[in-house]
Amino acid sequence: MEIDAHAKQQLRGLVSAIQRFSIHDGPGIRTLVFMKGCPLQCLWCGNPETQQFKPQLLYSSNRCIGCASCLKACPNGSIIMAGNGKPKTDRKLCRDCGICTQVCPSGARTMVGMYMSVEELLCEVKKDAPFYRSSDGGVTVGGGEPAMQSQTVSELLRRCQLELNINTAIETCGFADYQALETTVRFADLIFYDIKHMEPSRHRVLTGVSNQVILENIRRLALEGNRKIVIRTPIIPGYNDSEDSIRKLGEFAAGLGKAIARVELLPYHNYGAIKYIQLGRRYRLGKVKIPAPEHLSRLKDIIVATGIAAQIG
Numbered sequence: 001m002e003i004d005a006h007a008k009q010q011l012r013g014l015v016s017a018i019q020r021f022s023i024h025d026g027p028g029i030r031t032l033v034f035m036k037g038c039p040l041q042c043l044w045c046g047n048p049e050t051q052q053f054k055p056q057l058l059y060s061s062n063r064c065i066g067c068a069s070c071l072k073a074c075p076n077g078s079i080i081m082a083g084n085g086k087p088k089t090d091r092k093l094c095r096d097c098g099i100c101t102q103v104c105p106s107g108a109r110t111m112v113g114m115y116m117s118v119e120e121l122l123c124e125v126k127k128d129a130p131f132y133r134s135s136d137g138g139v140t141v142g143g144g145e146p147a148m149q150s151q152t153v154s155e156l157l158r159r160c161q162l163e164l165n166i167n168t169a170i171e172t173c174g175f176a177d178y179q180a181l182e183t184t185v186r187f188a189d190l191i192f193y194d195i196k197h198m199e200p201s202r203h204r205v206l207t208g209v210s211n212q213v214i215l216e217n218i219r220r221l222a223l224e225g226n227r228k229i230v231i232r233t234p235i236i237p238g239y240n241d242s243e244d245s246i247r248k249l250g251e252f253a254a255g256l257g258k259a260i261a262r263v264e265l266l267p268y269h270n271y272g273a274i275k276y277i278q279l280g281r282r283y284r285l286g287k288v289k290i291p292a293p294e295h296l297s298r299l300k301d302i303i304v305a306t307g308i309a310a311q312i313g
């Protein structure tokens with residue numbers, strides 16, 4: 001659905017972070033904009049703070065000095081002092097209002113998620129323009145799932161691409177109404193498209209949703225054929241890394257035709273584990289090991305044998 005110029009000026013997005021100087025998510029040096037809110041709940045998610053579509057409280061115990069200011073400030077009685085002299089937040093009572101973060105003197109309590117207008121986002125992006133020019137870099141919008149905020153992301157990328165001549169990329173999980181997805185990627189020079197498993201029931205166990213919409217959407221994007229698509233698959237040992245599973249992925253990707261530039265296999269890491277603790281959540285993949293280089297190399301060869309380019313990382 002097209003919206004008018006006035007509505008475009010009012011667009012705001014819920015953003016969890018802006019990260020500068022990335023070299024992994026598109027050509028050159030890039031600024032990454034992480035949208036907040038995702039329809040999937042992948043077991044291994046490295047950015048759990050981007051999953052919920054609302055600002056959220058983060059608590060870092062190692063920064064807490066035990067002053068108890070937060071206890072007195074919380075209007076919901078969500079915080080009690082634990083035996084170790086540090087506060088404990090009952091997440092069922094917490095409303096993520098952020099009041100405790102305003103009185104915390106040590107930065108132990110912070111909020112993740114800020115509403116920003118397209119103008120404010122552009123202002124941040126433009127700060128890195130010299131690096132885009134010197135490296136053929138640009139902007140990549142990920143998350144979370146950008147298609148949950150399709151109008152805002154589309155307008156941001158439209159202005160980057162058409163007004164500022166900045167290269168644009170999108171990272172999507174593909175689980176969206178097709179019209180919203182098409183709107184989101186309309187001004188993207190490159191699409192990173194996640195496929196986490198080829199088997200619908202297994203996909204549901206790992207992410208909370210079937211992959212049917214995801215596979216159908218990438219078929220339609222590939223048929224349009226006007227943008228390059230890179231398929232990304234996280235390799236999670238014991239969950240989606242069997243040779244048979246990866247072969248099916250390669251065959252599917254190869255069948256999509258020329259729009260698919262390559263398949264990228266992204267080795268599992270646990271860098272996000274600390275964020276689960278900060279959100280008061282349990283990290284469920286604590287025992288999973290990082291995949292061995294020779295296993296990754298074998299999986300890459302399997303993809304290449306199906307007739308499509310592949311790379312690790």
Ligand code: SF4
Nearest residue numbers: 074094095097098100
């Ligand atoms: S975010 Fe609000 S409700 Fe939650 S612990 Fe802090 S003050 Fe209490």
Ligand code: SF4
Nearest residue numbers: 064065067068070104
């Ligand atoms: S206000 Fe901050 S430093 Fe003080 S007890 Fe609460 S979390 Fe700890």
